[in-house]
Amino acid sequence: MTMPAAIKAVREAFVGLAAEEFDLPPRQAFGDSRSLVMAVHHRPTGSTAVKVISIEVERDPMITGTVVYSHSDGQFVTDAVSLTTLRTGAVVGVATDLLADEDASHLALLGAGAQAVDQVRAVHAVRPLKKLVVFNRNAKKAEALLESLKDELPDTVMDVANDADEAVRDADVVCCATASTVPLFRCDSLKERVHVNxxxxxxxxxxxxPEELLATAGVVVVDQVEAALSEAGEIIRAVQSGVLRLESLVELGAALGNPPLREGRTVFKSVGVAVQDWAVARLLV
Incomplete structure (x- = not known):
């Protein structure tokens, strides 16, 4: 499946979510969120997707699991790893297309794990990249990632940064794909006009x-407010401290119907919702 096809499918799914076409119960988490169960039902087609995964931060890939897509003709079962990286990349492509400047061409990627390749592919699909800078705590993993992308991005200048602040300094788009428990960079390291995923x-x-970014961003878009308030540490902390107003959060589906202004710094925070899995599984079927 191509990334542009996945982006289109995920975009349509979020429009459908905003139109209340889905039954989407909260994600179930067990064992300190090491086991997750995600389910969604699409009423217009009568189809359902269920994903069960286990997550171990020190494992590569972190995720193992299965996705089951049920529809009128039967069931489709697939591995959760590639589907999850693809659908996570796709939603970043949707958000970047919505919020980044039309001429954005410089991506800073923080993290070189299993999600990294599809993050790059998704941004490149909507904003062709002239420059890609990667920072990872293990520089060899960053170098290996860039080596794996050379054939796909032959006209893109690539580099490994020494730290996260250096990586984001001149970027038009920033993608964060790590398991960090502390902010990755300082807000003042960003350009005044930048989009951050x-x-x-x-x-x-x-x-x-960083909390300052959420406090000063022109718009903060989330995949789903309910999910963000229960799972997204940076959103929870910023709302509780009062620097981010709950009513200022915009869900992606609503933003697609009423695009916000591309001004200042814009943020998209995703914890992942089951409509993304449904969209890609349906497209595979």
């Missing part, structure tokens, strides 16, 4: 974004 944190104790 964060997909790594999925537990209240995890954070990738």
């Amino acid at each position: 964060a997909i790594g944190s999925y537990r209240p104790v995890m954070r990738e974004l």
